[in-house]
Amino acid sequence: MNKKQDLLNKIDLNLKKVEARVAAACQRSGRSFHDVTLIAVSKHKPPSLMQEAYAYGCRHFGENKVQELTQKYEQLPEDIQWHMIGHLQRNKVKYIVGKACLIHSVDSFRLAEEISKESLKKNVVSQILIEVNMAEEESKFGVTKEEASSLIQEIAGLPAIRIKGLMTIAPYVENPEKNRQYFAGLRHLSVDIMDKSIDNVSMDILSMGMTGDYEVAVEEGATCIRVGTGIFGERDYEVV
Numbered sequence: 025m026n027k028k029q030d031l032l033n034k035i036d037l038n039l040k041k042v043e044a045r046v047a048a049a050c051q052r053s054g055r056s057f058h059d060v061t062l063i064a065v066s067k068h069k070p071p072s073l074m075q076e077a078y079a080y081g082c083r084h085f086g087e088n089k090v091q092e093l094t095q096k097y098e099q100l101p102e103d104i105q106w107h108m109i110g111h112l113q114r115n116k117v118k119y120i121v122g123k124a125c126l127i128h129s130v131d132s133f134r135l136a137e138e139i140s141k142e143s144l145k146k147n148v149v150s151q152i153l154i155e156v157n158m159a160e161e162e163s164k165f166g167v168t169k170e171e172a173s174s175l176i177q178e179i180a181g182l183p184a185i186r187i188k189g190l191m192t193i194a195p196y197v198e199n200p201e202k203n204r205q206y207f208a209g210l211r212h213l214s215v216d217i218m219d220k221s222i223d224n225v226s227m228d229i230l231s232m233g234m235t236g237d238y239e240v241a242v243e244e245g246a247t248c249i250r251v252g253t254g255i256f257g258e259r260d261y262e263v264v
């Protein structure tokens with residue numbers, strides 16, 4: 025069999041493996057498998073590989089660059105749900121409003137304001153998550169857990185935008201148990217915010233867990249996991 029076919033078969037196997045691990049993590053924590061959405065993170069991966077994941081049944085894909093998302097949006101089936109998971113600049117907001125089903129990475133009022141403005145123009149309502157930098161890593165975007173609540177109160181007053189929950193990118197670690205505290209912390213934060221009953225704000229979505237730590241994230245209540253390498257293999261940053 026040629027190399028390309030090997031790679032495609034591998035994606036099916038990888039997806040089966042991820043699903044089995046999610047199911048096991050759900051079982052360990054008394055959760056339902058159907059409450060966890062697997063987002064296939066396809067950044068730097070060609071549409072041909074994404075088609076294979078699509079054929080397997082994936083309908084949620086995550087991208088971290090606006091241009092890559094909009095290009096693939098044109099090339100791939102219409103029923104795909106596109107997730108914007110990367111840092112978003114205000115001048116690029118206009119390209120993805122109406123295309124992304126969920127923007128995971130909102131961490132400032134000015135960005136939310138821009139999303140709201142573009143959404144009004146396009147006559148859509150944009151669903152967003154607030155990105156929280158739980159480990160307070162210098163290199164990462166996101167608000168601190170102390171800032172989250174006041175930012176949410178502020179954004180909730182904007183039209184054409186709905187806050188659906190929280191997102192975090194945990195540190196890169198060898199032992200995923202080290203990230204359990206951050207996932208549990210994000211869940212606690214979402215409960216605290218829910219208790220404030222703010223209009224236009226729900227805390228239904230917790231986007232947390234990547235290839236190295238999604239099982240722990242599921243155990244701690246993730247409703248969206250973002251898995252790239254575990255599905256598509258290592259990324260080659262030379263090619264888009």
Ligand SMILES: *Cc1c(COP(=O)(O)O)cnc(C)c1O
Binds near residue numbers: 065088193234235
């Ligand atoms: C790339 C990326 C992922 C997926 O990372 P893997 O370790 O390959 O699973 C998840 N979330 C965000 C925000 C990313 O940028």
